[in-house]
Amino acid sequence: MRMVFRWFGEGNDLIPLEHVKQIPGVEGIVWALHDIPVGEEWPFDRIEEVKEQADLHGFNIDVVESVNIHEDIKLGLPSRDQYIENYKRTIEKLSQVGVKVICYNFMPVFDWTRTDLFKELEDGSTALFFENEKIKDIDPLELVKEISSNFTQTMPGWEPERLKYLTKLFELYQEVTEEDLWNNLQYFLEQIIPVAEENNIKMAIHPDDPPFSVFSLPRIIINKENIERFLKLVDHPANGLTLCSGSLGANLNNNVAEMVREFADRIHFAHIRNVKTYENGDFIETSHRSSDGSVDILSIMKAYHDIGFTGYARPDHGRHIWDEKCRPGYGLYDRGLGIMYLWGIWDSLERMKKEEV
Ligand SMILES: O=C(O)C(=O)C[C@H](O)[C@H](O)CO
């Protein structure tokens, strides 16, 4: 397991790389050019800048999260072909600086969706929260405005200047069924996977968060059966997974440890986090500790260890603790605690395995 840590870039992340360096066992940063509009080709000089920053601290930049997918590709519009060409050029450039894995998602319109970014937990910390009833009744535009007005951050990808497209996008998606989304994903993969393979890069789709339709938009990367279907769209190692225990864990029927064992060598990137999921569909993110949430982190780590996982792993989101002012879900303190929990499990399994022989 190769531990990495998501970092939003110089001037865009309150956490200095010097502090990331002090978290035991972190060997790389998970990065992206967050200011480049979705669909555009990434400029090589900007990519090189990140490499220089990472090199200064002895971090690899092997994992990019994310090179996001333009909506026209998800919608299957004729204009998708140009955006797919741009994606190919970005892959080629990332390969030149040694990138090994590209994370992305195929969720229409929104990335991860929550109704409250700083919901209080019993211990007085706060975390990302999803209230099922609220999401059913609220106009998506209202939700994005509410989230933006209450907090310094917006929902990922929904900066104020993009909001005017939201209404138009919802109209366009009226015509898009789940099957359409599957076909559009396959079209994208058939073009991209050969380029990824030529450039020694693994594509790693992130499951939908939450793993069910919101605002009546189709969502397909949501459970074991659909992931099995996804892997067959282009049945090649370069077409792989970011297996996210928190996203999938928000559906109590998903057994993530079982998926780790089944999808093993197609998992290139592990997001390991915990959520407490309620019968009514609400969920709140918790500490990484198994007993604090609904996701059996211990069994998931045992599964990764049993399959001899040599891919990249990150603690994904954390709570906001010790009054830390931070990007929602991406504080330093709780992700640092999470990493130490994951290392504690992993190191114990390693030791027990050595003692067996
Ligand atoms: O929702 C999550 O668990 C994430 O990790 C969000 C991912 O960064 C994003 O969807 C990947 O493209």
Ligand SMILES: [Fe+2]
């Ligand atoms: Fe994730």
